[in-house]
Amino acid sequence: MKYTVSLEIAQPRERVAQLLADPEQMPKWLRGLVLHEPLNGEHGQVGTESRVVLKMGQQEFEATETITRREPADLHGIPSESVVHFEREIVGKGMWSAARERLTEAGPGTTLWESENEYRFSGLLMRLVGLVMPGTFRKQSLQHMQDFKAFAEHGQDVREETA
Known part of the structure; x- marks a missing residue:
C-alpha cells in the first residue's frame, strides 16, 4: 500500500526541518509516542537505528x-532552492514501512x-488489517x-490534549 499526504506549514523550511529533527x-x-531511543548512532543521522514504541488506544506497537x-x-543555512529530505524505514511485527519526507519552500516563510x-x-x-483499513494509515x-x-505554528502540545 502506498499513499502521499501533504500540507503547508506557516514557518520557514529551515525551522520546520530543525523541529522535525x-x-x-x-x-x-x-501523538501516542511512548519511547524513541537510539540503539546505535546519533538520533536522526543516516544509519541510526532506534527503538520506537507508540500507543494507539489500548495497544502498544514496538518497531x-x-x-x-x-x-x-x-540543517542550518539551507539554500532556498534546496529540498530537505528525511527518509526512514520502520520494521515491526508483521509490518515494514518506508516514509519519505520532503520539505520545500512554498513561499516566503511557508513550507x-x-x-x-x-x-x-x-x-x-x-x-487483513492492511486490506480492510487502508484509509486508517493515511488518516x-x-x-x-x-x-x-x-x-x-502555535506551540500546541498533543500531551496537553490527553492530560
Whole structure:
C-alpha cells in the first residue's frame, strides 16, 4: 500500500526541518509516542537505528526505525532552492514501512511538507488489517502532520490534549 499526504506549514523550511529533527520536540507533536531511543548512532543521522514504541488506544506497537536518508546533513543555512529530505524505514511485527519526507519552500516563510508512505504486511492478521483499513494509515499520517503543524505554528502540545 502506498499513499502521499501533504500540507503547508506557516514557518520557514529551515525551522520546520530543525523541529522535525529535534528528538526533544517529538513527544510534543507525535501523538501516542511512548519511547524513541537510539540503539546505535546519533538520533536522526543516516544509519541510526532506534527503538520506537507508540500507543494507539489500548495497544502498544514496538518497531525499529532506521534512518536511510537525511539531506542536507546540516540543517542550518539551507539554500532556498534546496529540498530537505528525511527518509526512514520502520520494521515491526508483521509490518515494514518506508516514509519519505520532503520539505520545500512554498513561499516566503511557508513550507510544503510532502510525506510519501509505503507499507508491506506479513502474516494473515496484518495483511487483513492492511486490506480492510487502508484509509486508517493515511488518516493517521495526516493527523501526525496536522499535530506537527499546530506545534510548529502555535506551540500546541498533543500531551496537553490527553492530560
